[in-house]
Every structure is written in C-alpha cells, then in structure tokens.
Amino acid sequence: MFAEMISHLRRAIPKDLEGLWQLELACFEPGRLETRRTLQRSLKNPKHEVWLCAHPIETAQATAALYLRVYRKTVRLHSIAVHPSAQGQGLGSLLFDHARKRTQTLGRSYLSLEAEQRNTRLCSWYARHGFRVHRELPNYYAPDRPALRMRLTLDKRPDCCP
Numbered sequence: 001m002f003a004e005m006i007s008h009l010r011r012a013i014p015k016d017l018e019g020l021w022q023l024e025l026a027c028f029e030p031g032r033l034e035t036r037r038t039l040q041r042s043l044k045n046p047k048h049e050v051w052l053c054a055h056p057i058e059t060a061q062a063t064a065a066l067y068l069r070v071y072r073k074t075v076r077l078h079s080i081a082v083h084p085s086a087q088g089q090g091l092g093s094l095l096f097d098h099a100r101k102r103t104q105t106l107g108r109s110y111l112s113l114e115a116e117q118r119n120t121r122l123c124s125w126y127a128r129h130g131f132r133v134h135r136e137l138p139n140y141y142a143p144d145r146p147a148l149r150m151r152l153t154l155d156k157r158p159d160c161c162p
C-alpha cells in the first residue's frame with residue numbers, strides 16, 4: 001500500500017506549504033524543525049527541489065517529502081521525511097531511489113547529506129543505501145552534537161528519467 005504511494009510522487013508547489021508543514025511537525029523534534037518560512041522559501045527557490053508524496057484522495061495531506069538542493073557539482077539531500085503512520089514500509093528507500101535518479105539526471109556526481117552522528121540508526125540506514133562518510137563536522141547541530149557528512153558517488157546518466 002505505502003509502496004504504491006510513490007506513484008503519487010510529484011514536485012511540490014506553493015499551495016502544498018500547509019501539508020509540508022504538518023508533515024514536518026509530525027516527523028521532527030522541536031529542535032530539528034524547519035520554520036514554515038524556510039519551507040516556503042524552498043518552494044520558491046529554483047535551486048531547491050521539493051518532492052512530495054500526497055495522499056491520493058485527501059490531497060492536502062503529505063505522507064512523505066524529499067528536499068533536495070542542487071549545487072554545481074553535487075545534489076544535497078537536505079531532508080527526507082515519512083509520516084510516522086507510514087514509516088518502516090519502504091517509502092523512505094523509494095524516496096532515496098528518486099534522489100539518486102534526480103542526481104544522475106541533473107548530471108551531478110554526488111548525492112550528499114549531513115546526519116547527526118549520535119543517530120546511529122539513521123547513519124546505518126544511509127550506509128545501507130551506499131553513503132560513505134566523507135567528513136566529520138564537530139559541533140554541527142550544536143556544541144557537542146557533531147554531524148557526519150556522507151556522500152554517495154554516482155555515474156552521470158543524464159538520460160535516465162525526468
């Protein structure tokens with residue numbers, strides 16, 4: 001059922017802001033929340049890509065979202081979120097596949113991200129998807145809250161998908 005949700009994946013538009021904000025509130029602790037304003041800016045910034053899995057009937061409801069930022073050589077996976085009611089059923093992994101394909105389509109060589117080092121469950125999940133530690137970033141989230149910058153190296157395949 002949730003794997004089917006990926007067929008509802010689409011680029012988010014400004015009117016999706018409320019659904020994305022509700023998803024953010026459901027998925028992240030207060031200290032890790034984006035502000036509504038940051039989400040709004042991402043929706044308008046041509047170098048940001050926001051992808052959304054919306055509920056097929058209640059279209060205002062976001063089930064999962066992927067935030068990508070496109071740089072000269074790399075695509076940064078800024079955030080990935082699956083609603084708690086849909087977690088653990090493969091949707092996050094399908095969003096990863098999409099991020100990988102977008103990186104190749106955009107002709108970039110790396111997909112990169114930062115992960116909180118103490119979140120070993122999340123870091124291992126990224127490692128299972130092929131990400132390798134590129135750098136350690138001390139005090140990245142706060143004093144004594146280091147991050148790992150992780151990278152997935154990709155072959156460029158500009159013709160692979162939209």
Ligand SMILES: CC(C)(COP(=O)(O)OP(=O)(O)OC[C@H]1O[C@@H](n2cnc3c(N)ncnc32)[C@H](O)[C@@H]1OP(=O)(O)O)[C@@H](O)C(=O)NCCC(=O)NCCS
Pocket residue numbers: 027028078079080081082083086087088089090091092093094119121122124125
């Ligand atoms: C991390 C997340 C996107 C995974 O989505 P998902 O659809 O549950 O992922 P899948 O079903 O494809 O894979 C499950 C794996 O995701 C990881 N995972 C799931 N929930 C997690 C959580 N709350 N924290 C850390 N990792 C988690 C685990 O490695 C899990 O495998 P395991 O149960 O064998 O340990 C989702 O749990 C989520 O949105 N979490 C909250 C937001 C977040 O922390 N985002 C990442 C930082 S931007």
